[in-house]
Amino acid sequence: MSNTEKEPIFSMKNFTLLTGPLNKNNPITVQVLGICSALAVTVKLKPALVMALSVTIVVAVSNLIIAAMRKYIPDRIRIIVQLVVIATLVILVDEFLKAYVFDVSKQLSVFVGLIITNCIIMGRLEAFAMANKPWPSFIDGLGNGFGYGIILVIVAFIRELLGSGTIYGYPVMEKLGVYRTGYENNGMIILPPMALILIGLIIWVQRSRNKELIEN
Amino acid sequence: MKQFSNRYIFVFSIIMVVVVASLLSLAATLFQPAQRKNLEIEKKRNMLESINITAIRDNIEELYDKYITEGFVLNYKGELVEGIDAFTVDLRSEQKKKIEEQNLPVFRAFPDDGEKVLILPVEGKGLWGPLYGYVSLRSDLNTIYGVNFDHKGETPGLGAEINTTAFESMFIGKKLFDNGQFVSVKLVKGGAKADDVHGVDAVSGGTITSKGLEKMLFDCLSKYTEYFNKIMI
Numbered sequence: 237m238s239n240t241e242k243e244p245i246f247s248m249k250n251f252t253l254l255t256g257p258l259n260k261n262n263p264i265t266v267q268v269l270g271i272c273s274a275l276a277v278t279v280k281l282k283p284a285l286v287m288a289l290s291v292t293i294v295v296a297v298s299n300l301i302i303a304a305m306r307k308y309i310p311d312r313i314r315i316i317v318q319l320v321v322i323a324t325l326v327i328l329v330d331e332f333l334k335a336y337v338f339d340v341s342k343q344l345s346v347f348v349g350l351i352i353t354n355c356i357i358m359g360r361l362e363a364f365a366m367a368n369k370p371w372p373s374f375i376d377g378l379g380n381g382f383g384y385g386i387i388l389v390i391v392a393f394i395r396e397l398l399g400s401g402t403i404y405g406y407p408v409m410e411k412l413g414v415y416r417t418g419y420e421n422n423g424m425i426i427l428p429p430m431a432l433i434l435i436g437l438i439i440w441v442q443r444s445r446n447k448e449l450i451e452n
Numbered sequence: 453m454k455q456f457s458n459r460y461i462f463v464f465s466i467i468m469v470v471v472v473a474s475l476l477s478l479a480a481t482l483f484q485p486a487q488r489k490n491l492e493i494e495k496k497r498n499m500l501e502s503i504n505i506t507a508i509r510d511n512i513e514e515l516y517d518k519y520i521t522e523g524f525v526l527n528y529k530g531e532l533v534e535g536i537d538a539f540t541v542d543l544r545s546e547q548k549k550k551i552e553e554q555n556l557p558v559f560r561a562f563p564d565d566g567e568k569v570l571i572l573p574v575e576g577k578g579l580w581g582p583l584y585g586y587v588s589l590r591s592d593l594n595t596i597y598g599v600n601f602d603h604k605g606e607t608p609g610l611g612a613e614i615n616t617t618a619f620e621s622m623f624i625g626k627k628l629f630d631n632g633q634f635v636s637v638k639l640v641k642g643g644a645k646a647d648d649v650h651g652v653d654a655v656s657g658g659t660i661t662s663k664g665l666e667k668m669l670f671d672c673l674s675k676y677t678e679y680f681n682k683i684m685i
Contacts, residue, residue, distance in 0.1 A: 310456040310464060317468065324472050328479050335486035338494070339509065346605055 253376045257383030260446060264387040265439045269355040273347050274388055275431040281404045283343045284392030285385075286333065290348060292381025294325045295357045299377035302365040309366075318361045319352070326351045356380055391434045399425040495539075496520075502586035502600040503561050503569050504624075520571065522560040528552060530679030543575040543672075544582065556675055561588065569597050572676060576668025579660040580605040583614070583668055589628070593680045596637070599623040601665065611661030622652040634677050636670040639663070 263269045270291075277287045298321045302309070309317050330348045333341035341348065351357070360380050365373040396402055401409030401421045409415065424430055443449045456464075493509065496516040500507045507515045523538030528551050538557035546554045559571040568591045575584045581604035588597040599620050606612040613619050626637045627649040635650050639662040644651035654662040 308464070310461045312456075313461055313465065316465075320468060320472055324476060327476060331479055331483045331487070334490065335483040338487075338490040342494075 250372055250375050253372060254379040254382075257376075257379040258386060259383075259442070260449065262383045262387065262442070263356045263359075263380050264384055264435065265442055266449060267356075267359070269359060270384055271432075271435070273350060273354060274384075274391065274435065275428045277344055277347050278388055278392040278395055278431050279399065279426055280343070280396050280402075281389065281392045283340055284388040286337060286340045287344060287347065288381070288385025288388045290329045290333070291351055291354060291356070291384055292378060294322065294329060294351055295360055295381045295384075296374050296377030298322050298325055298357060299360055299365040299373040300370050302361050303368055303370040303373035306366050314366065315362075318358060322357055322361070323352050356384055387435065387438060390438060391431055394434055395425050395431060398422050399430075498600045498602060499559065499561075499571055499586050501620075502571055502588045502598050503563050504598040505563065519563060520559050520561045524558055526556045526558060526676070526679050528554060528556070528675060528678065530676070530682045541573075543573050543584070547575065551675070554675070556679075558676070558679075563597075567591065567597065572673060574668050574672035576664050576671065578603050578606050578614075578664040579611050579658070580607070583661070583664055585668075587623075587669070587673065593684060594627050594629045596623050596626045596628070603661070606658070606661050611655060611658035613655045613658060614661060614665055619652075619655065626650065626652065628673060634674050636666070636673060639666045 257263055260266065264271065264274055273287065273291075278284045298318070301321050302318060305317070326349065329351070330341070333344070333348060360377060364376045368376070393403065396404075397408065399422055401407060401415075409419070409421070493512050496512050497507050497509075499520055500512065500515055503519065505515060505519060525533040525536045525538050525541060527533050533555055536555055538559060541555050541557045543557070546556075557573055561569045561571055563569060569588045570591075570593070571586050571588045573584070573586050575582065577583065583601065583603045583606075585599060585601035587599050589595065590597045601614045601620060603612060603614060606614065623637060628634060628636055630650065638644075638651045639654035640648070640651040641654045641659070641662070643653045
C-alpha cells in the first residue's frame with residue numbers, strides 16, 4: 237500500500253494489539269476472563285493446543301466479521317448479531333474437530349460448545365470490533381487468542397509433565413528414568429484446583445515483574 | 453450511532469438467519485461422511501474395550517475383525533431375527549418401540565484367553581444426556597467379563613467418571629443372576645461390600661448418573677434373559 241494516509245499493515249499500533257494481550261493485557265491473567273475452560277482443558281497439552289487454536293480462530297474471525305459489518309449492524313440487536321456470528325463459528329469449529337480430530341474433540345467434549353460463552357470473545361466484539369476497522373480487529377482477535385492460548389499451554393505443559401509424566405504424549409519422565417528413583421506422578425495436579433493454583437502462580441510472577449499491574 | 457428503522461432490523465435479521473442456516477447445513481453435509489466413519493470406529497473401540505482390549509486408532513479395525521467375529525439380532529423371546537445387521541442397530545430408536553418389536557443385538561467375541569464372550573449393548577439416560585456402553589459376559593452367561601461405558605455429556609469429574617477404567621474394572625467378575633433370578637448389578641452409594649457379587653461402588657457426586665446406569669443395566673440386560681434360558685439348556 238503506497239497510500240500515505242493509510243496505516244501500514246504492520247504498524248506499531250497493530251503490533252501492540254498483537255503483543256499487548258500476551259502480557260500486560262492478558263485475557264486470563266489480567267482481565268481474568270475465560271478461566272473456566274482454562275481449568276478444564278489443560279490436563280494435557282494436545283487438547284489445550286486445540287482449544288487455544290479454536291478460540292483464536294473464533295475470536296479473530298468473529299472480530300473480523302463484526303468489524304466489517306459494524307456500520308450495518310442495528311444497535312438494538314447488536315448483541316444478538318454478535319452471538320449468532322460467534323455461535324456459527326463455534327459450530328463450524330466443533331463440526332470440523334468431530335470430523336478430523338475426533339479423539340481430541342471427545343476430550344474437549346462440551347468445552348468447544350462453551351467457547352460461545354467465553355467472555356473473551358464477546359468482550360472483544362463489544363469493546364473492539366464494534367468500533368474499529370476489520371484489519372486491526374482481526375489482529376486484536378489473534379492477539380487475544382494467543383494471549384489466552386499461551387496461558388493454556390503453560391498450564392497444560394506443567395500439568396501434563398508433573399501429572400502424567402509426558403509432554404505432548406511423549407513419555408519424558410519414563411525415558412529419563414526418574415521412576416526408578418522412586419518418583420511418582422502427582423495425581424493431584426490433574427485435578428482442576430491445581431490448575432487454578434498454577435494460574436494464580438502465573439499471575440503472581442507476572443505482577444511481580446510488571447509493577448503497573450498491581451492495584452493500590 | 454445511526455438509527456435504523458424496524459423494517460431494516462427485520463430484513464437484516466432475516467438475511468442473517470438465512471445466510472447462517474445455509475452455511476451451517478452446507479458444513480454439516482460436507483463433514484458428515486468423516487464424522488460417520490469416526491463414530492463407527494468409536495463404536496468398534498468401545499466394543500473392544502468391553503472385552504478388555506485397548507486399541508489405538510490405527511489398529512481398531514484390525515483388532516475388531518480379529519476378535520469380534522459374529523453379530524446377530526434377537527427378538528424379546530430370544531429368537532433369531534434374520535436380515536438385520538447387528539452393528540447398525542440403533543439401540544436408542546429400538547427402545548422407543550414396543551418390546552415385541554425391538555431388535556436386540558448380540559455380538560460374539562473370542563479373546564486370547566480362550567473364553568467365549570457375548571457382548572451386549574446397553575443404552576440409557578444419565579443426568580444430562582444418554583449413557584451407552586457394552587457389557588460382555590463369560591460363557592456361563594452370568595459373570596461379567598468386562599464393560600465399557602460412555603456418555604454424551606455427564607459432568608466431568610463427577611458423572612463422567614463412569615467411563616474411567618477405574619470405574620469400569622469394578623464390574624469385572626460381578627454376577628447378573630442369583631439362583632437363576634435376574635438381579636443385575638447395583639451401584640451402591642457409599643461403596644459396595646467386597647464380597648458383594650451384585651454391587652459396585654456408585655460414583656460419588658454422580659447420584660443421578662449412577663441411578664441411570666443401574667437402570668440402564670437392568671432394563672437392557674433383562675431383555676436377554678429369555679435368550680439366556682434358551683441357550684443354557
